[in-house]
Amino acid sequence: MIRTKGILFVTIMLLAAAFVSGCAAPNELNIGYQPSTHQIAHMTAMEKGWWAEDLAPFGIEGINEHEFPTGAPEMTAMLAGDLDVAYVGAAPVISALSKGLDAKIVAGVQTQGSNLVLRPEIPYMGPEDLKGLKIATFPAGTIQDTLLRSWLEENNIDPENDLDILAMGPGDAITAISAGRVDGVFLPHPAPAIIESEGNGVPVLASGDMSPGHACCVLVVSGELIRENPALVEQIVKTHIKATEYNKDNVDEASAIFAAKTGWEVEKIDKSLEDWDGVWISDPNLVVDSTVEYTTVQYDLGYIDTPLTKEDIFDLSFFEAVIG
Numbered sequence: 634m635i636r637t638k639g640i641l642f643v644t645i646m647l648l649a650a651a652f653v654s655g656c657a658a659p660n661e662l663n664i665g666y667q668p669s670t671h672q673i674a675h676m677t678a679m680e681k682g683w684w685a686e687d688l689a690p691f692g693i694e695g696i697n698e699h700e701f702p703t704g705a706p707e708m709t710a711m712l713a714g715d716l717d718v719a720y721v722g723a724a725p726v727i728s729a730l731s732k733g734l735d736a737k738i739v740a741g742v743q744t745q746g747s748n749l750v751l752r753p754e755i756p757y758m759g760p761e762d763l764k765g766l767k768i769a770t771f772p773a774g775t776i777q778d779t780l781l782r783s784w785l786e787e788n789n790i791d792p793e794n795d796l797d798i799l800a801m802g803p804g805d806a807i808t809a810i811s812a813g814r815v816d817g818v819f820l821p822h823p824a825p826a827i828i829e830s831e832g833n834g835v836p837v838l839a840s841g842d843m844s845p846g847h848a849c850c851v852l853v854v855s856g857e858l859i860r861e862n863p864a865l866v867e868q869i870v871k872t873h874i875k876a877t878e879y880n881k882d883n884v885d886e887a888s889a890i891f892a893a894k895t896g897w898e899v900e901k902i903d904k905s906l907e908d909w910d911g912v913w914i915s916d917p918n919l920v921v922d923s924t925v926e927y928t929t930v931q932y933d934l935g936y937i938d939t940p941l942t943k944e945d946i947f948d949l950s951f952f953e954a955v956i957g
Contacts (some may be wrong), residue, residue, distance in 0.1 A: 660692055660693060660694045660695065661693065661694065661695040661696070661697055662684070662688065662693050662695070662696050662697065662717050662718060663697045663698075663699060663715060663716050663717050663718070664684070664696060664697070664698050664699070664716070664717070664718045664719070664720070665698075665699045665700075665701055665707045665710060665711065665716040665718070665719040665720065665721065666698060666699075666700060666701070666707075666719070666720040666721075667700065667701055667702065667703065667704065667707065667720070667721070668700060668702075668803070668894070668895045669803070669821045669822065669823070669850075670746070670821075670822045670823050670891055670902065670905055670906060670909070670911070671720075671742065671743040671746050671821055671822070671849055671850045671911060672720040672742060672743070672850055673876075673880050673887045673890065673891050673913070674720070674742060674873055674876040674877045674880060674913065674915075675698070675720045675873075675876070676890050676891060676894050677876040677879060677880055677887060677890055678872055678873070678875075678876040679696065679698060680890050680893075680894070681876070681879075683872050683875060683876060684696045684872060687868055687871065687872045687875075688865065688868060688869070688872070690868075691862065691864065691865040691868060693865070699715070699716065702802030702803060702804065703725075703771045703772055703775055703802050703803075704721045704722040704724070704725030704726075704771070704774075704775045704776070705725055705728075705771070705772045705773070705774055705775055707719055707721050707725065708721060708725045708726065708728065708729035708734065709729075711729060711734060711736060711853070711855070712729055712732060712733070712734050716855070717854065717855050717857075717858050718852070718853065718854050718855070718858075718869060719736075719852075719853040720742055720850060720851075720852060720853075721850065721851065721853055722775055722776035722777075722849055722850055722851070723738065723776065723848040723849065723850070723851045723920060723923070723924040723927060723946075724774060724775055724776045724778075724779040724780075724927050724931065725774055725775050725776070726738060726851065726853055726924075726946065727774075727924070727927055727928050727931055727937065727941060727946065728774035728931065728936055728937060730941060730945060730946060731931075731936075731937035731938060731939075731941065735855060735856035735857065736853050736854060736855050736856055737853065737854060737856065737859060737946065737947060737948035738851045738852065738853055738917055738924070738946055738947045738948070739852055739853070739854050739859075739866060739869075739870055739917065739947075739948055739949075739951045739952065740851065740852040740870050740873050740874070740915050740916075740917050740951070740952050741848075741850075741851055741852070741914040741915055741916050741917045741918075741919050741920045742849070742850035742851050742852055742873075742877075742913070742914065742915070743849050743850045743911055743912060743913050743914060744841075744846055744847060744848060744849055744911065744912045744914060744919065744920060744923075745839065745840050745841035745845075745846065745847060745849060745909075745910045745911050745912060746821055746822050746840065746841075746849055746909050746910060746911025746912075747776070747777055747780070747819060747820060747821045747822070747825070747839070747840035747849070748819070748820070748822070748825035748836040748837075748838065748839050748840065748909070749768075749781075749817060749818075749819045749836070749837055749838040749839075749840075750810065750817055750818050750819075750820070750824075750825045750828050750829065750834040750835065750836050750837070751766075751816060751817040751834060751835060751837050752810065752813065752816055752817065752833070752834055752835075753832070753833075753834065753835050755816055755817065757837040757838075759788075760784075760785065760788035760789075760790050761790070763785070763790060763795070763796050763817075764790065764795045764796055765795070765796060766796050766797070766816040766817060767796070767797045767799060767814075767815040767816050767817075768781070768796060768797070768798050768799065768815065768816065768817045768818065768819060769798075769799045769800075769801040769805075769806040769809050769810065769815045769817070769818045769819075769820075770798060770799075770800070770801070770806070770818065770819040770820065771800065771801070771802070771803075771820070772800040772801075773800065773936060774931065774936050776821075776848075776849050776850075777819050777820065777821065777840075778798070778800070779927055779930055779931060779934070779936075780819075780840060780843055780844060780847065781798070781819045781843075782798070782930075782934060783844075783930045783934075784843040784844065799815060801818075803820055803821070803824045806818045806820055806824065807820075807824055807827060807828055810828055810833055810834050811828070811831065811833040817834070818834070819840075821849070822905045822906075822908075822909040822911060823891075823897065823901060823902055823904075823905035823906075825905070825908075825909075826901055826902075826904045826905035826908055826909070827897065827901050827905070829904075829908075830900075830901050830904055836908070839909075839910040840910070841910040842910075844923070846919075846923065847923050848919075848920035848923035848924045848927065849911070849920075851917065851920060851924070852869075852870070852873055854866050854869065854948075859948060863951070866951050867951050867954055867955060869951075870915075870951045870952055870955050871955050873915060874915040874955060874956075877913050877914070877915045878915075880913055881913055884906055885903070887906070888902045888903050888906055889902075915952070916952065916956075917947055917949055917952055918949065918952075921943055921947060921949075924946060924947075925940075925941070925942065925943055925946065928940040928941040928946075
């Protein structure tokens with residue numbers, strides 16, 4: 634009897650230990666991002682050691698960063714539970730939420746910042762000139778795909794039949810227009826500046842001209858992290874704000890950090906940040922209306938089954954706690 638009680642006691646203690654371990658804060662954080670000037674805040678926080686330093690008091694011992702070519706595969710990874718935090722376009726978040734992603738946008742990252750670029754020999758006076766062309770952009774459900782198709786329809790251009798829209802990541806799209814395999818691209822910076830600096834294309838329209846002040850990249854955090862460790866999420870937002878403000882005050886250094894991270898020449902990144910219409914932000918309130926509007930656009934395009942609400946997409950409490 635005594636032996637049975639002892640075994641029972643040990644079993645209970647092991648189960649309790651397992652439960653505590655399962656509820657404990659994670660000791661590593663997985664962050665997704667893309668090699669775009671839109672998301673330099675993450676790169677600066679990594680380069681400066683701020684992620685590691687600021688999150689260490691919360692038991693975070695390692696920061697694992699994962700690079701993705703576009704937001705579509707990044708959100709696939711988050712749906713699979715492989716990411717805790719993501720720097721990503723607002724539109725892919727919508728697509729993922731409609732598929733059951735347990736996450737919320739907790740901060741803004743950037744607005745505008747993409748360009749329609751055509752081969753130098755192709756004349757452009759307006760949307761009608763795109764008929765019959767091959768245009769490469771990011772895959773279905775991304776910011777660029779959603780914005781381009783919506784703008785074409787607003788200008789009475791059928792995105793399915795009047796031109797050929799090809800899904801590509803940034804590297805493949807840059808190669809395709811450089812080789813003349815496509816007539817144009819619609820891509821986030823720095824790709825437009827790189828293509829132009831190499832003489833392979835001319836920017837003819839900025840995304841801010843298509844939709845002024847439109848939402849682009851946002852900071853997304855998993856629902857699990859929000860529920861189980863809200864203090865950590867608040868610090869993630871604080872660090873993001875710190876990196877964003879640092880970049881705005883030190884654009885040359887931000888450019889150098891990006892160039893070192895990606896291998897692109899710093900002169901081309903300087904040109905990108907001089908020419909683009911993008912704006913680095915952290916306040917999610919600046920992109921709420923635009924993001925919710927994307928859900929209607931994606932519904933009309935047949936990408937999602939029903940439009941989402943602000944409450945479905947955002948948790949503004951962390952940003953408000955930080956600034957309040």
